[in-house]
Amino acid sequence: MLYRLLKFPAQIVLHLFCRRIQINAPGALNSRGPLLIACNHPNSFLDAIILCTLFKQPVYSLARGDVFKNKWVAFILKSLYIFPVYRTSEGVENLEHNYTTFNACIEIFKRNGIVLIFSEGLCINEWHLRPLKKGTARLAINSWKQNIPLKVMPVGLNYSSFRYFGKNIHIHFEDPITSTGIPLYESEGKAIQDFNKKLYHALSQSVYEINEKDYVSRQQLFNTEHPLFVKAALAIPALLGWLIHLPLYVSALFLIQKRFAKSGHFDSILVGLLFFIYPLYQLLVFTLFFILTHSGWSFALFPLMPFCAWAWLQLRVMVPGKYKKAPH
Secondary structure: OHHHHHEEEEEEEEHEEEEEEEOOOOOHOOOOEEEEEEEEEOOOHHHHHHHHHOOOOOEEEEHHHHHOOOOHHHHHHHHHOOEEEEEEEHOOOOOOOOHHHHHHHHHHOOOEEEEEEOOOOOOOOOOOOOOOOHHHHHHHHHHOOOOOEEEEEEEEEOOOOOOOOOEEEEEEEEOEOOOOOOOOOHHHHHHHHHHHHHHHHHEEEEOOOOOOOOOOHHHHHHHOOOOOOOOOOHHHHHHHHHHHHHHHHHHHHHHHHHHHHOOOHHHHHHHHHHHHHHHHHHHHHHHHHHHOOOOHHHHHHHHHHHHHHHHHOOOOOOOOOOOOOOOO
């Protein structure tokens, strides 16, 4: 219930945070289960928020186990269809709980559901595909051994930045992997190795490899220019969007900058904060405007504010940093 209740507001906030989301195969968002989405993991919880928000069918996702320590947090996460996966660093005694999570995923597949897993295991803000862990392979192989017609869909997430409001995101879907060619009934190590080779090859086609300081490549890959007439049409709404939302953006940055500036969770925390405070901010702006004008037109602020914020994002410079000449 909580998942379905928050999905539409999350879509709105996502479009207030991201300038453009470009998808190479939009039809993939209509995919039905049993499906395992195998994705890279460059941007913490924001990766899951984006995919769970965009897919038509509900998506269950897996997250690091240490965030489930608090009972109330664990309750909320499970209400959002998020299950824990523990690593050795989070306590060897917790590893047995992974069997419970994987069994829950198997049951979801039997009901033709969708599960999202981050195959690299760790989240690091970078444009690089890291070696894959064994969890994705084990989950897929165990499902196939139970005659579940599971498909594994490789997905590459690419962000124009990890610290920038109004980013562009490129989502690349690759052809699904099936059990064909995987030696399910030979040694488990051989099956895992062959599966990971297939998955890594697919992800390497969709995950950008960019040096952190290579602003030119980022500019070339992510930048999109609107026609002049579009810029002219959006100029006034964009200016209003900047004026109205600047206090909100500055306040949100102030709240998280000191604690999360060097954290891989910066974007996720910022989106989460905006998700909860944006409705309150809209109500505050509406109240002030109504007190000053006593006009029923004040109610128009509720749809106009998100539109003006969106217009502002469209005209922002997208890739931050000092551009340098590309090497020969």
